[in-house]
Amino acid sequence: MVRNLQELERMAPNGYSVGLNIRFASPMYFKSTYPQAWQNTYAHNNYALRDPLVFWGISQTGATRWSKINLPDPFGVLKQAHDHGLTYGAVASVGKITSRSIVGIARDDREFTDGEIEELEDLTRRLHDSAEPPEELTPAMVEALVLIGQGYRHASAARELGISESALKARLSSARERLGAQTTAEALRMAREYRLI
Template identity: 35%
Template sequence: MKTENLTVMEAIREELADLCDTGYAFALHIRFTRPAILLRTYDDAWLEEYSRQGMMIRDPVVIWGMQNSGFVYWYDLPDPEGILTKAKSFGIHNGVTCSVGPASSRTISGFSRSSGPFSTQEAGYFLNLTQKLHDLTADVE
């Protein structure tokens, strides 16, 4: 990856630290069910629980992101397995997910904060940011 792209990614990470106090995640260029790059800042205890329980394949955020493009608020997603409900017990709520790219190289992101739901303008900003990171990392295998 080019040095200037790494600089842009670091600036984005710093900005998101202020906007998403309970965490964010990027699964960039998911190919054959695996992302080329995975960035996550959610609580370590949640990440451990999420991985240990194999929640990714049942996560409504991931399912929506693999089937759709655009953005969706977490409160609008069905949660039959209770994964989003469980995330709330780790302080992760008020989320929005974005999805961009073709099915063969999909990028999915998630953003959360403690102060309340994101506005449509903020969700649109995150969608544009997700597209930007998707484009910056297109050459990563």
């Protein structure tokens, strides 16, 4: 994922916004490098619920220039973005409606070329695929994570489950591996975010 984000940074001199695997109106992963003043305005006014780029990305897949999106913008989100230096932009949307990823990029000097828009769509697909959450954890993994999440230490969680401490650690290790997490705390957070526990 890091390499793909570095490519986005290279493509977007005025920043980018990445929302991956959007489910239940909330992304599993979100990052924005747009100017901080714009990020603050956007968050303060809850523009994620009013942004024509988000509406476009939720309603279809593909990639296009911001200037080609012909949707109502009653809150003037795109004009305000322009006032913050996000003059030209492109957006890409990939994935199923139940797990959509949307990426926007911006610059202030020129429109993005057709080749750059194709590259954005490809990068968005790669980011989406790299962040795709697992479909499920085994019941044993879930039990182990839930107990650790409730504050149990390894020994007491193992006793609660009637297994050895090494068996508990094996379940936690399997959960970390399936989730692509480095630590049990990260696995627990991801499992909650993915609504697997």
